[in-house]
Amino acid sequence: MAQALNQGAAQAIPAASDQPMIQLSAVNKWYGQFHVLKDIDLTVYTGERIVVCGPSGSGKSTMIRCINRLEEHQKGKIVVDGVELTHDLKKIEQVRREVGMVFQHFNLFPHLTVLENLTLAPIWVRKMPKKDAEEVAMTYLKRVKIPEQASKYPGQLSGGQQQRVAIARSLCMNPKVMLFDEPTSALDPEMIKEVLDVMIGLAETGMTMICVTHEMGFARTVANRVIFMDRGEIIEQNDPEEFFKNPKSERTKLFLSQILHH
Amino acid sequence: MADISADTTANNNLNAQMEPGLRPSLPPPTLETGAVGWLRHNLFSSWVNAILTVLALYILYLIIPPFLAWAVFDATWTVPPLAAGVEDHPPQFADCRANAGACWIFVEARLPQFVYGFYTAEQRWRVDIVFLILAVSIFGLLSERIKRKKELAIFFFAIFPILAFWLLYGGLGLEVVETRLWGGFMLTLILSGIGIVFSLPLGVLLALGRRSDLPVVHMLCVVMIEFVRGVPLITILFMANVMLPFFLPPGVEFNVLLRVLLGVTIFAAAYMAEVVRGGLQALPKGQYEGAMAMGLGYWQMMRLIILPQALRIAIPGIVNNFISLTQDTTLVAIVGLYDFLNIVRAGSRDTNWLGTEIEGYVFCALVYWIFCFAMSRYSMHLERKLHTGHKKR
Numbered sequence: 177m178a179q180a181l182n183q184g185a186a187q188a189i190p191a192a193s194d195q196p197m198i199q200l201s202a203v204n205k206w207y208g209q210f211h212v213l214k215d216i217d218l219t220v221y222t223g224e225r226i227v228v229c230g231p232s233g234s235g236k237s238t239m240i241r242c243i244n245r246l247e248e249h250q251k252g253k254i255v256v257d258g259v260e261l262t263h264d265l266k267k268i269e270q271v272r273r274e275v276g277m278v279f280q281h282f283n284l285f286p287h288l289t290v291l292e293n294l295t296l297a298p299i300w301v302r303k304m305p306k307k308d309a310e311e312v313a314m315t316y317l318k319r320v321k322i323p324e325q326a327s328k329y330p331g332q333l334s335g336g337q338q339q340r341v342a343i344a345r346s347l348c349m350n351p352k353v354m355l356f357d358e359p360t361s362a363l364d365p366e367m368i369k370e371v372l373d374v375m376i377g378l379a380e381t382g383m384t385m386i387c388v389t390h391e392m393g394f395a396r397t398v399a400n401r402v403i404f405m406d407r408g409e410i411i412e413q414n415d416p417e418e419f420f421k422n423p424k425s426e427r428t429k430l431f432l433s434q435i436l437h438h
Numbered sequence: 439m440a441d442i443s444a445d446t447t448a449n450n451n452l453n454a455q456m457e458p459g460l461r462p463s464l465p466p467p468t469l470e471t472g473a474v475g476w477l478r479h480n481l482f483s484s485w486v487n488a489i490l491t492v493l494a495l496y497i498l499y500l501i502i503p504p505f506l507a508w509a510v511f512d513a514t515w516t517v518p519p520l521a522a523g524v525e526d527h528p529p530q531f532a533d534c535r536a537n538a539g540a541c542w543i544f545v546e547a548r549l550p551q552f553v554y555g556f557y558t559a560e561q562r563w564r565v566d567i568v569f570l571i572l573a574v575s576i577f578g579l580l581s582e583r584i585k586r587k588k589e590l591a592i593f594f595f596a597i598f599p600i601l602a603f604w605l606l607y608g609g610l611g612l613e614v615v616e617t618r619l620w621g622g623f624m625l626t627l628i629l630s631g632i633g634i635v636f637s638l639p640l641g642v643l644l645a646l647g648r649r650s651d652l653p654v655v656h657m658l659c660v661v662m663i664e665f666v667r668g669v670p671l672i673t674i675l676f677m678a679n680v681m682l683p684f685f686l687p688p689g690v691e692f693n694v695l696l697r698v699l700l701g702v703t704i705f706a707a708a709y710m711a712e713v714v715r716g717g718l719q720a721l722p723k724g725q726y727e728g729a730m731a732m733g734l735g736y737w738q739m740m741r742l743i744i745l746p747q748a749l750r751i752a753i754p755g756i757v758n759n760f761i762s763l764t765q766d767t768t769l770v771a772i773v774g775l776y777d778f779l780n781i782v783r784a785g786s787r788d789t790n791w792l793g794t795e796i797e798g799y800v801f802c803a804l805v806y807w808i809f810c811f812a813m814s815r816y817s818m819h820l821e822r823k824l825h826t827g828h829k830k831r
């Protein structure tokens with residue numbers, strides 16, 4: 177799979193700029209006594225594509241969920257596109273409008289059709305006229321290659337199709353950043369590729385992306401940087417080539433040997 | 439070998455036509471068909487089942503024929519012609535003596551009072567208009583063939599109540615009919631209608647409040663819900679009747695009907711809140727996160743994503759509450775109101791109609807049953823209609 181994804185994609189993907197889009201400085205978070213995030217420092221530049229990996233429970237989800245404030249951090253500073261995340265609801269909603277998120281379990285709205293899922297936020301949050309929203313939605317449905325499913329309900333689609341709808345739903349808000357939290361790990365193997373292909377296509381448009389994933393082929397193909405987390409800390413980060421060839425820390429080596437031999 | 443490949447192509451064709459979700463699933467093949475097969479399969483599948491079936495049939499045999507004889511065949515349906523030598527009189531129980539069965543002329547003679555209570559007779563057309571508008575709008579709201587639901591809903595929930603109040607109570611050119619004259623079926627309909635319309639939104643607010651992160655809101659809602667649920671409705675009605683005046687400035691009169699309405703609505707809302715909370719809890723956290731991640735605000739998220747799903751899940755419980763609310767309105771008799779049941783009961787205590795209590799209760803039971811059964815059927819239909827999973831259509 178890794179090779180198949182590699183072919184041809186690498187050159188097409190644009191390079192990152194030096195404008196910071198997301199800045200985490202000394203971010204700390206606790207669940208009760210449990211210290212989930214320990215002094216996380218991370219700057220993501222506009223157009224950069226970051227893959228985050230690490231063992232289960234290391235805080236990957238928690239970190240990216242702090243970026244759109246689905247989780248609250250207790251210490252440190254998070255700035256997204258120039259807006260600092262505090263208790264201010266206005267700012268939180270402002271950030272969420274610009275940050276799309278794709279979940280492991282899709283989180284589509286089962287009582288709405290695919291098209292309604294896509295137009296909901298543009299209509300209610302962006303105040304877009306319904307007709308325009310539907311036009312935009314159809315463009316993105318074509319982009320994820322399922323325009324013919326527009327009038328179906330999510331419950332009638334396969335897992336891979338649902339995840340593609342979820343990606344399209346986020347894109348309809350025209351976000352500046354996309355966060356992915358293990359988007360393929362709830363999918364059957366034969367559906368993983370169709371979702372990864374969509375994500376590669378997205379990377380080619382220059383979207384700023386942070387993906388928590390263990391799809392190392394994908395990481396090699398699109399990432400500018402791979403980040404390894406363990407026990408709430410960023411242990412190591414490097415460009416994919418170096419990261420996979422010469423992991424520096426013992427923990428990274430152990431982790432890589434475990435997942436690559438799966 | 440050739441056979442197998444032919445088979446797979448056939449299968450592929452079948453799959454192409456039968457993409458899931460496009461058609462309803464076909465029922466599985468039945469092994470035995472026809473009435474005999476059905477009987478054997480369902481009623482006589484084992485010895486125990488066969489004995490139960492026979493027993494049930496015997497019990498039905500004991501109950502149904504005598505009941506039908508009383509209610510239909512031996513009943514008095516119309517006022518008999520005056521016998522010679524009998525003085526002309528208004529219809530009364532004595533007119534039913536000739537037949538052994540039910541005395542339905544009681545219901546016939548008293549029907550206007552059962553429907554309107556003591557409402558001024560010349561003004562009853564006003565009540566009829568309200569009934570008519572109510573029936574038409576409910577039909578319009580529930581029927582799938584009628585479009586323009588939004589306009590209808592605005593009319594029904596915003597304009598109709600004011601219009602109905604004006605028509606029923608009077609003023610502005612209409613003769614005033616005091617609420618103490620309201621009664622019978624009309625009163626029952628008002629009590630349960632208003633209870634239903636207000637208890638649901640109030641219950642939703644209480645349920646949301648109970649799940650709120652704001653400690654004050656949370657505590658207030660918990661106290662309110664738990665207090666009301668811990669006290670019988672009769673007590674609340676008494677309190678509404680006796681205690682409410684203490685909280686009002688002296689001189690402010692608070693109508694009995696209004697007090698009772700308030701009591702019934704708050705009571706129903708507390709139960710509704712718990713049913714709605716059950717629905718809210720059944721939704722996975724991912725639905726909230728999906729909505730929040732797109733920048734929807736709290737109320738948008740609730741209105742567009744969470745409540746439509748939570749309420750759908752809660753439909754059986756909600757309708758259950760509607761049905762018990764309708765039946766609980768009979769308790770207003772305790773504070774001196776003549777709702778449908780109470781007025782029928784009072785009617786059969788009339789000296790002219792002594793001995794017609796059973797007829798009265800059977801008639802009441804039938805009317806309540808028709809309404810509650812209709813609600814129950816509609817809720818089942820609604821549940822099926824709102825189902826959007828694989829089975830849809």
Ligand SMILES: Nc1ncnc2c1ncn2[C@@H]1O[C@H](COP(=O)(O)OP(=O)(O)OP(=O)(O)O)[C@@H](O)[C@H]1O
Pocket residue numbers: 207210212230231232233234235236237238239
């Ligand atoms: N709401 C919570 N309350 C308490 N502990 C939590 C909560 N959410 C997560 N945790 C804990 O925080 C730690 C980090 O969780 P997180 O979901 O970020 O890990 P992860 O790296 O995404 O793991 P996975 O690969 O399994 O998704 C885990 O040990 C988890 O048990």
Ligand SMILES: [Mg+2]
Pocket residue numbers: 236237238357358
């Ligand atoms: Mg995770």
